[in-house]
């Protein structure tokens with residue numbers, strides 16, 4: 087659990103399997119990871135299967151920093167998996183970079199995991215008592231050690247036994263000496279989808295198959311999106327077959343709603359929902375729920391922009407580009423203290439003064455967590471001459487920690503947990519502030535859905551109601 091006050095996002099996984107042993111999967115995984123870089127910028131890694139042996143490279147940094155052309159060319163393999171990481175469980179250090187690779191008596195496997203296990207400590211202790219050694223503090227190593235321990239029962243049984251034991255959120259890619267496996271937790275909290283590559287002699291008449299956290303990565307390597315991996319489903323791809331089964335009888339879809347709000351790329355489809363469309367609808371709904379008379383609506387790049395377009399359409403407010411974001415500043419969340427976070431935010435966003443001067447401006451962002459970004463934006467807009475600044479947020483107030491893959495700060499640092507909307511508005515220095523309602527957010531993702539335990543989405547960080555029981559909150 088995070089004891090610093092940083093909030094990190096989750097990870098991205100990507101896997102490719104070619105039936106033809108001469109094909110090169112590693113370079114496709116490399117490009118796939120580039121498209122998933124927004125899901126994790128701390129470490130990157132690729133494990134590849136070449137002539138029945140699994141080799142890997144991983145390290146701290148961006149995909150382009152960890153993998154030179156030379157490294158990629160040396161990582162040959164007709165099947166490969168890759169991972170980009172932000173720490174959500176375990177610290178930020180090279181030992182926790184993924185994929186994890188295990189060479190054991192019966193063979194070798196590699197695992198890349200997006201999500202957080204809620205019972206990792208218990209499983210780890212049981213494994214340690216049974217003499218299993220760990221090299222990292224990551225919960226994902228628990229998964230690979232469980233699979234390795236059960237491997238003598240055969241791959242399918244090893245997977246089902248492992249998966250029945252672990253609790254929490256997981257989208258997994260597993261590479262064995264003859265298969266690529268994808269699995270998604272029974273609630274499908276983290277996304278995972280299946281794609282195919284060209285036509286050939288492999289299973290399903292395809293030349294190759296892809297597993298990816300987001301469909302944008304399938305597009306990036308020229309693949310064709312096939313479908314989402316279902317909650318509680320395991321997909322096993324081998325040279326001759328694509329086998330799928332459901333390992334859990336109790337599946338209840340509870341996809342992370344924050345994927346649509348912030349994490350996912352707008353050109354991705356997550357569980358059949360087009361992320362861009364969901365963000366546009368969120369803006370339209372905000373416009374219906376909390377319109378204000380204004381001369382201009384602007385969005386905070388990147389995820390606030392579609393919502394600003396939607397708000398403009400719904401209210402008739404002219405849409406413009408008022409904020410420019412530097413593409414080269416890392417995520418402000420990972421700065422170690424408030425001072426450096428504020429400096430990073432200052433470098434990250436700037437105002438187009440000529441666009442906002444003298445105007446009543448509505449500014450839309452995806453979320454407020456600590457309030458650092460919003461406070462700064464209100465201040466720079468006012469300094470640039472905006473007459474009024476009205477903040478609109480296309481997620482409800484973040485009041486509760488996430489236990490399923492987002493490393494939220496302490497509850498006391500969630501500004502909406504400590505303040506009413508009016509207090510928050512005053513502390514940001516805005517002329518008005520409004521958040522989308524929980525019902526509005528659901529409607530934006532899945533028009534027609536209603537707020538209930540079975541809405542299909544996890545809203546835990548907004549409502550405190552989680553799809554899986556979580557041990558007593560200590561924050």
Ligand code: AMP
Nearest residue numbers: 094095419452453454455456457458459
């Ligand atoms: P804050 O500045 O603490 O209020 O955080 C809100 C800002 O950070 C918004 O501009 C979001 O786009 C961005 N944000 C929201 N969630 C995350 C996250 N998990 N990781 C990094 N940035 C985020």
